[in-house]
Amino acid sequence: MSESSLPTQAANFIENIIIEDLAVNPDCKIHTRFPPEPNGYLHIGHAKSICLNFGIAKKFNGLCNLRFDDTNPSKEETEYVESIKEDVHWLGFDWADREYYASDYFETLYLLAEELIKNGDAFVCDLDAQQMRETRGSLTVPGVNSPYRDRTPEENLDLFRRMRAGEFPDGSRTLRAKIDMASPNLNMRDPVIYRIMRSTHHRTGDKWCIYPMYDYAHPLSDALESITHSICTLEFEDHRPLYDWFIEKLKDHLPGRPQQIEFARLNITNTVMSKRKLRALVENNLVSGWDDPRMPTISGLRRRGYTPEAIRDFCDRIGVAKSNSTVDVALLEHCIREDLNSKAPRVMAVLRPLKVVLTNYPEGQVEELEAENNPNNPKMGSRKIPFSREIYIDRNDFMEEPPKKFFRLAPGREVRLKHAYIIKCEEVIKNDQGEVIELHCTIDPSTKSGEDNSGKKVKGVLHWVSAAHAVPAEVRLYDHLFLDDQIEAEEEDSTDKDFMTGINPNSLEVLTSCMVEPSLAEGSPGSRYQFMREGYFIIDPDSKPDKIVFNRIVSLRDSWAKIAKTLTQNS
RNA sequence: AGGGGCGUAGCCAAGUGGUAAGGCAACGGACUUUGACUCCGUCAUUCGUAGGUUCGAACCCUGCCGCCCCUGCCA
Numbered sequence: 001m002s003e004s005s006l007p008t009q010a011a012n013f014i015e016n017i018i019i020e021d022l023a024v025n026p027d028c029k030i031h032t033r034f035p036p037e038p039n040g041y042l043h044i045g046h047a048k049s050i051c052l053n054f055g056i057a058k059k060f061n062g063l064c065n066l067r068f069d070d071t072n073p074s075k076e077e078t079e080y081v082e083s084i085k086e087d088v089h090w091l092g093f094d095w096a097d098r099e100y101y102a103s104d105y106f107e108t109l110y111l112l113a114e115e116l117i118k119n120g121d122a123f124v125c126d127l128d129a130q131q132m133r134e135t136r137g138s139l140t141v142p143g144v145n146s147p148y149r150d151r152t153p154e155e156n157l158d159l160f161r162r163m164r165a166g167e168f169p170d171g172s173r174t175l176r177a178k179i180d181m182a183s184p185n186l187n188m189r190d191p192v193i194y195r196i197m198r199s200t201h202h203r204t205g206d207k208w209c210i211y212p213m214y215d216y217a218h219p220l221s222d223a224l225e226s227i228t229h230s231i232c233t234l235e236f237e238d239h240r241p242l243y244d245w246f247i248e249k250l251k252d253h254l255p256g257r258p259q260q261i262e263f264a265r266l267n268i269t270n271t272v273m274s275k276r277k278l279r280a281l282v283e284n285n286l287v288s289g290w291d292d293p294r295m296p297t298i299s300g301l302r303r304r305g306y307t308p309e310a311i312r313d314f315c316d317r318i319g320v321a322k323s324n325s326t327v328d329v330a331l332l333e334h335c336i337r338e339d340l341n342s343k344a345p346r347v348m349a350v351l352r353p354l355k356v357v358l359t360n361y362p363e364g365q366v367e368e369l370e371a372e373n374n375p376n377n378p379k380m381g382s383r384k385i386p387f388s389r390e391i392y393i394d395r396n397d398f399m400e401e402p403p404k405k406f407f408r409l410a411p412g413r414e415v416r417l418k419h420a421y422i423i424k425c426e427e428v429i430k431n432d433q434g435e436v437i438e439l440h441c442t443i444d445p446s447t448k449s450g451e452d453n454s455g456k457k458v459k460g461v462l463h464w465v466s467a468a469h470a471v472p473a474e475v476r477l478y479d480h481l482f483l484d485d486q487i488e489a490e491e492e493d494s495t496d497k498d499f500m501t502g503i504n505p506n507s508l509e510v511l512t513s514c515m516v517e518p519s520l521a522e523g524s525p526g527s528r529y530q531f532m533r534e535g536y537f538i539i540d541p542d543s544k545p546d547k548i549v550f551n552r553i554v555s556l557r558d559s560w561a562k563i564a565k566t567l568t569q570n571s
Numbered sequence: 572a573g574g575g576g577c578g579u580a581g582c583c584a585a586g587u588g589g590u591a592a593g594g595c596a597a598c599g600g601a602c603u604u605u606g607a608c609u610c611c612g613u614c615a616u617u618c619g620u621a622g623g624u625u626c627g628a629a630c631c632c633u634g635c636c637g638c639c640c641c642u643g644c645c646a
Contacts, residue, residue, distance in 0.1 A: 140574095185575075186574080237576060319585085319594090323578065323583095324576095330582085533605050557606090560606045562606095
């Protein structure tokens with residue numbers, strides 16, 4: 001009798017496989033793992049894998065391990081394991097006490113390699129890298145056997161032990177699996193499973209001078225942890241026969257029989273995801289660092305203001321399949337808007353201030369107006385905002401010669417100031433260059449929000465701040481890093497320079513003289529808001545007491561922008 | 572060229588022999604003191620393509636086309 005019934009409804013083909021496996025073996029305890037190499041920062045592609053692996057474990061009442069695939073010390077650092085752990089936790093997943101390292105298994109892996117040697121399934125090869133390449137053959141030509149392939153198990157064992165003991169220089173010998181140099185699958189042509197490499201490991205120090213290869217360490221690590229479903233990306237499909245080969249050869253020494261399942265990695269339009277390209281952006285100072293708010297790294301998205309909930313929702317929505325695909329970045333943006341719509345308090349912030357003097361409003365008078373914090377969520381309450389004779393509105397909300405369908409402010413026109421009064425533009429003040437520097441308007445006192453009995457209907461509603469009370473702020477507007485929506489896919493031997501020419505020159509716009517409502521002075525780094533009619537924003541850690549810095553997480557949908565665009569195209 | 576995969580709408584993606592889910596985008600409309608949100612509606616006679624099997628095919632078979640991955644002592 002099973003303690004509880006497990007799901008029978010699959011969300012994707014991997015869950016389908018699991019459901020079928022469970023039908024055959026109902027007592028199977030589903031066990032997955034997220035196995036990053038600690039050689040860089042996690043990005044949203046990793047988030048897909050994290051959500052998949054931890055998600056499956058949760059759904060099927062199983063477990064998911066965090067395992068660091070640290071078999072190549074020349075690339076790995078403790079700094080990365082710390083950031084990876086932080087990011088996985090931030091995303092909302094927990095591996096409890098199951099934090100493992102491939103390096104924990106070095107001794108076991110070594111012993112299993114001796115087992116392979118004793119059984120005649122592995123041999124020590126003296127070919128160097130160059131010779132190895134030359135004897136591997138090609139896609140169409142079989143490789144040729146290594147001259148060292150027929151060494152006896154005794155000789156191999158002796159040599160392998162001396163490899164470990166440090167008797168030979170780096171790169172002088174390898175341990176290879178003895179499989180088939182004529183295999184059409186290049187991975188099966190006597191692959192290297194141990195190399196000599198004197199490199200200090202971030203965990204084992206200088207204890208080892210030989211290190212196992214991924215293809216050898218991964219299946220065995222999975223089996224040692226009793227992983228049932230080892231989920232990885234498509235490029236490892238060709239490695240599966242080798243994965244299975246090691247498990248089969250060593251099954252008598254392994255507690256588990258994992259199966260490898262591959263899915264397509266995530267690509268997003270206008271975004272690059274490969275470690276090499278992300279690194280190039282950082283090293284060429286095209287971004288401020290790995291956590292630049294434009295980066296698709298988890299730390300970048302976090303600083304940008306994305307929530308873990310939104311990222312998880314995104315990962316749920318994109319699906320899991322085997323076809324290479326590029327998800328529209330608009331879906332990611334949809335997910336964060338949807339999450340923040342119910343959570344973020346509405347506030348008023350003027351990004352490009354234009355002074356407006358309300359000529360019929362008494363000098364020195366200040367009214368405290370009531371403003372709801374979220375019209376979609378009354379529980380979020382309300383706040384007071386000061387109103388006075390001089391205010392700021394956004395320059396984009398005024399046009400001296402407005403086109404059709406522009407229902408904001410213009411000479412002689414009326415608009416409502418959100419939470420306040422209807423005003424009318426009476427006079428436009430310009431400087432010597434003919435630029436508009438100030439507007440003189442009049443308010444209609446009978447139109448106060450909540451007490452309006454004027455019967456007036458105006459189409460435009462503007463956000464504003466009281467000039468005397470506003471708090472200065474810096475606002476950083478972010479846009480996609482790349483103009484080309486297929487930037488990641490269109491590679492073709494591209495160099496760093498090639499793909500970096502596709503960068504969006506306007507991916508960052510810094511507005512330094514913004515004016516925000518006084519309640520925002522109470523915010524702290526990490527606080528998120530909706531700036532009405534603008535978008536969602538978060539307070540950046542760069543903020544100083546005298547200057548708040550906001551990052552735009554995402555703009556609001558803007559149907560006026562579309563209309564305006566077609567207007568300019570038609571003129 | 573050998574091997575391994577993948578082709579369902581602009582972008583993702585269900586579907587596993589019984590007559591094309593869902594989401595994003597887009598486009599109409601309602602509502603609106605955010606040109607937001609919300610709501611309503613439209614959006615694949617057809618599943619890369621050509622044949623075949625079948626009462627019936629996106630699903631099975633055959634050929635063709637296209638795309639991705641593989642010749643690290645990286646993962």
